[in-house]
Amino acid sequence: MTAPSNVASDTWKQPFLVGQMAPTSKELDVAACAVTGEIPAGLRGKFIQNGPNPRFAPVARYHMFDGDGMLHAIDFRDGSVAYKNRWIRTPMLEAEISAGRALYPGLADVMNFPDPALIGDAGPIKNPANTHIIRHAGRMFALYETGMPVEVTEELETLGIRDFDGKLPCGITAHPRIDPQTQQMFFFAYSPIPPFLRYFVADAEGNLVHAIELDIPAATMIHDFLITDEHAVFLDSPLRFDMEAFANGGPMVKYSPEGGTRLGVIPRFGQPDDITWYEIENGHVQHFWNAWHEDGVVELSGTFNSNPEFGMDTDDDLEESSASAQAGVATRFKVDLGTGEASVERFDDMEGDFCRFNEDRNGSRTRYHYMSGFRGERSLIGQFDTVVKYDDQTNQRWTWFSGKDHHVGEGVFAPDPNGTAEDDGWLLLTDHDHAANTTDVCVFDAQNVEAGPIARVHMPQKIPFGFHVNWFRADGGHRLA
Template sequence: MSDHNPEGVLAPLHDESDFSSELEIIGDVPRGLRGSYWRNGPNAAFPPKGKSHLWDGDGMLHAITFDDDGIRYRNRWIDTPGLRAEREHGHALFGGMLEMSPPPPAVAEKIGPVKNAANTSIIRHAGRYLALWEAGLPTVVTSDLGTVGVDDFSGALKGSMTAHPKIDPITNEMLFFGYSPFPPYLRYHIVDDAGKLTRSLEIELPRGVMMHDFAITREHVIFFDSPAAFDFDQLAQGGSMIRWAPEHGTRIGVLPRDGSADDMRWIEIENCYVFHFLNAWTEGNQIVVMGASVDWMAVDYEHQRPPEGVDANSYLYRFTIDLSDFTCKKERIGDLAGEFCKVPDSVTGLKHRYGYLASFSTGVCDGAFFDSITQYDLVKGTETTRPFGTHKVVGEPAFAPNLQGRGKNADQDEDDGWIVTWVHERDGSASEFVVLDAKSIQAEPVLRVKMPRRVPLGFHGNWIAP
């Protein structure tokens, strides 16, 4: 967080490119690896207007595709209304989350006071690609990364959409929520397998909080109401609009997927914040929720630092909720600090065996600059880590299923595929796309695709089947 653009591995790109023959390919492309890894991330087109936060940058998509013709890479800015206005003016017009200075009145009247940067994640559902930013509506893009525009599900979506919707692999429904600093503080939505928003529910909270992710099972949706509270006084004093407010406590909300607001049950737990959930499932009278949890959190370290003796790193935890008495047991699973946790899309909401995190194998936790990928085997209880070295930074992993494998749902085949991720030189000088065999992640990569120019470290990516 600084008054200028991010540097090094986070520095923005200023080109939109297509590469194929320019890619240096080390290894053989497995015949069962077919599809694309799409990743979104902040990539400011212009130097910021004032104080900037990493989360402010304009969304840029990077897609690397594996098909019978070979490997192709493409990157494009998401052409949001805010970015278009800034291009017309030739400089930044919007403030960021540390300094909410509105754009000129004519721009604010047309676009609003805040830029929807569409920079956080990218998903495909019901044949549509949605670039997501949790404080606004989704932005539809085409399969070749062109921007269609902001979308509200034919007028049905009121409020914002999280960057972490969940797609049920059995029904193909998309479940998601949106939060707001103003009432209603939380809304829950269901989109059917054809892409139609069929249900919205307002859920009462005592105050507006930043809720980044949630979890689903076949039967339930689970919300963590953690004390990352909106604080506009702190913002006015030059800090973040989000304040860690431990006095408010933390609650887990459990709701049947098709329940009404009256069916919501809240369970108080020790304070924690789960930026990202690994997965969840309902098993008899229990719900198991797994995620990367911290005991203390602040989005603006300049103004809030952890209390003495508090470990602000995030680790993988298991929360076991007993539905007979609405209690919760919390256990730490991982030894290594890590984040950006993922399971194969085929097990979302189902009991799974393998989970993956971007982790810190050196024990030196440093923002989001992970240096390894860790695989958790929940059956064996093992934690297996593939380090990339202290001079590398690893992005979010994703699971690419082996399309020539024996079947995606059989227990023994859950790891039949590859773990893919971007790996960057820590100084930002170069990047490569790395493919690891999920059955032996510590082995040398199956494939490395070295880029003719760097790719910035970004936020969330997903594997998109062909």
């Protein structure tokens, strides 16, 4: 891509726009991709990645959270594998396409609103819809950290912004949890201005049936949460907004351990006063695995990070701003609802993120948990090189190293429709060859991750670094995170 003449061409030269993070400019439809190995007969459905892919040269400073969402769909059907990718055509991106250039600044300059005359009714802040892709009540939604859901079709056509028939008062995060039995969807929103935290439930038909405001002491960045069979569980971590510092050129979010760290447990349909908070040691969890509730104890796990840093300091030079490569480590948390005691137990020292599991068991005990980890050198957040599987029962760990200069994405578990065991199925993820600038979508036997991929689907173009992936079974079964 080339920059429009009225935008400085060097806005492409930023840390989050090079290597695998550089966007693709092509929207392709490929009926049959080249495959090495054998695709399992039971693997039928779509593996879809959402991620940032800026359509135009950024206005100024660019963070990977800013890029226009692009969906890449890998369709496993009848012995062949098709590929398709499309931008998510949000109203903000449509306004920029009409203008022929970027109009919206990135998060670091988010208060520099675009010219109202150029954006029509698209609103002053971009929702790039670039973080996750889910399906609920038979509809697919692209989600962002703080955006209204954007409905898309399985053919990756954008249908528009959705607000639960006008009932949703604000944008939501990208990590709803769906109960696999009831098909209710539990989700939340946080904000730098009050109310700082809101909690919602939608029923199996997609109607918003529960909406409350939760009282927390300060505005906190809360990326993910959990459910048990009876509860929703929140983390109030030290990643707190500092809008005064932001207005003076500092970072929007700061790690502020003096405010403490707490886990909050509330009945699924509880009212604001029904939440109980439990103090734990300071740290942040970007992504959780699963939670369950047995014998009065809520147990959960995720990657716990004592020094999170997202590289959003507006004082940084344009070509230097980047996020710390440090990630969390696998950690188990227990909250005794009777005694009020909460414990934190790190059970591995390999850093990683992108926590996934067999989400057909969301909210009830799971034994196997998957992660993208770091073994080799990395210079930037997201440069994972190791596929990890944990056994929560034995604390055993299995790994597969992608190799030097290879980066793996998030691994999603695709259950074998004929399987019975929790890990009967496959793990699907991207493996990017940095030197060749090519991407494979790899299929692992989830019961033998350390053996490496049993099949590689060679993508017709590089898939840029993305955030979350999901698996959508061809039989209509839900894969939801």
